[in-house]
Amino acid sequence: MEVIMLNLKFSDAKRPLISETRKKSARDVVIDGIQNQIGLLGDANFKVERTRYTKDSEGNAIRKSVAAPPKPWFWRAADGTIMVQIRYGHAVVVEIQPGKPSIQAGKTEKEVITVLTQVVQAVKTGELDAQIEAAKMKAKRNRSGE
DSSP: OOOOOOOOOOOOOOOOOHHHHHSSSSSHHHHHHEEEEEEEOOOOTTTEEEEEEEOOOOEEEEEEEEOOOOOOSEEEEESSSSEOOOOETTTOOSBTTTBBBBBEEEEEHHHHHHHHHHHHHHHHHTTTTTHHHHHHHHHHHHHHHH
């Protein structure tokens, strides 16, 4: 049996699993979180859609969307300065500078938004990839119970 070889380019690439294509990159996780904080700073009634799973009376899992405000990553220090922490997900802090988890963002919400916008630019250009990767690994360890 003779195989006719067409002028084709072959590759060892495999089709990604659906679960892999749905996952956000670590950069996107941080950027989404920062965008939520900017939204919260601009509007006190800002809410984020989240998926929650509950069980009905028969024990079947039910998926529903819930709108809830994001937890603030910022707070006012004793001197009136607004401090902010950049997070990976909801719990793990991304230390932009080692040993210094917080940023002094200014006295007004507008100044905080300016600082957060600068951080988004740094994330997009890849300047914080090492710090984000460290936070991602810490979050992974926290999930696995290590």
